[in-house]
Every structure is written in structure tokens, then in C-alpha cells.
Amino acid sequence: MLSEIHERGSLFLNTWTIVTIVLWVLIIAYAGWELLQYFKRKKAATSLDNETFKEDMRRAQIVDVREKDVFNSGHILGARNIPYSQLKQRSGELRNDQPIYLYEKKRTMSYRAALLLKKQGFANLYVLEDGYSGWDGKIKRKKHVN
Incomplete structure (x- = not known):
């Protein structure tokens, strides 16, 4: 037993x-x-600090990958909004012959967006090092319409 x-x-x-x-x-x-x-x-993608981002942003396509409502509350001047959730379908709006600067609040989604774009054949991809939360350049906010 x-x-x-x-x-x-x-x-x-x-x-x-x-x-x-x-x-x-x-x-x-x-x-x-x-x-x-x-x-x-x-x-x-290559990481860029604020100064390098500012210096070269006139020659690049600046893409904010945050959702539209967050983009409208404030974004880098000159940026266009293509949310990460729509990037696969809307990547045709981007030119392959120009650098693409990606950003969001921090940078995780920006790197995911860069990986997605790289798989679709895009090159010259850059990510804002500290994201929008660390941006010290010019911004634009949409005015609220009542």
C-alpha cells in the first residue's frame, strides 16, 4: 500500500x-x-531625432499613423493622417520615390507601420524617435465646429 x-x-x-x-x-x-x-x-526604419526630422521634413512624406480623432486633436504641421488600421489599404496614397516619415504618440506603431510598408516594397522609411509626445516643432490643431 x-x-x-x-x-x-x-x-x-x-x-x-x-x-x-x-x-x-x-x-x-x-x-x-x-x-x-x-x-x-x-x-x-531609421530612427530620427526631432532636429533631423525638422531639417529634412520638407523633402519627405510625413505620415501620422494615429487614429483620425487623435490626429485632429493635434498633429505635426504638414502631416497627413493614414491610421495604422488603414495603412495596408491606403498605402497606394504614398510615393515610393520619396522618404516616408512616420510618427504616432510614441513609436511602437510607427515601427509596425514601417515593417508593413517595407513588405509592400517601400524604402527610405523613418520614425520620429520620441514620437508626437516628444515633438517640439510646429503643430496644427483642428478647430472644433459647434
Whole structure:
């Protein structure tokens, strides 16, 4: 009887050991996949600080990838709004022969947008380093109509 309880305990312990190992393998695989995606996004575009962005923005297409209501509350002067959620369908509005400057509140979605555009054959993609939240240049706000 005692040996039977011992065997069941060992089986239970072995089952939980296997489950734990499988979970750790899954966690490590997911972390590796996320790391790979991070480097793919970083490789898709070059980061620009505010000064470099300002210096060259007249020769580039400036695209705000935030949603329209957020764009209307304030955006970089001269930017056009193509939300990330619509970028795949609206990428035809962009020219491939000119640099594309992307930005949003921070920069995560900008890098995702750059990766998407790169897959569609666009080159010369740039991301505002600190995003709109770090922008110190001219901005435009839509006036509210009542």
C-alpha cells in the first residue's frame, strides 16, 4: 500500500515536472519570437531625432499613423493622417520615390507601420524617435465646429 502511494506521488510529480518544462519552453519560444519581431521592426526604419526630422521634413512624406480623432486633436504641421488600421489599404496614397516619415504618440506603431510598408516594397522609411509626445516643432490643431 505504501509503495503504491509512493508510485502515485512520483507519477504526479513527474507529470507536473513535464508540464512545468513544457510551459518554460513555450515562454522562452514566445520571448524569442517577440525579440525577433522587435529587431525586424527596428531594421525596417531609421530612427530620427526631432532636429533631423525638422531639417529634412520638407523633402519627405510625413505620415501620422494615429487614429483620425487623435490626429485632429493635434498633429505635426504638414502631416497627413493614414491610421495604422488603414495603412495596408491606403498605402497606394504614398510615393515610393520619396522618404516616408512616420510618427504616432510614441513609436511602437510607427515601427509596425514601417515593417508593413517595407513588405509592400517601400524604402527610405523613418520614425520620429520620441514620437508626437516628444515633438517640439510646429503643430496644427483642428478647430472644433459647434
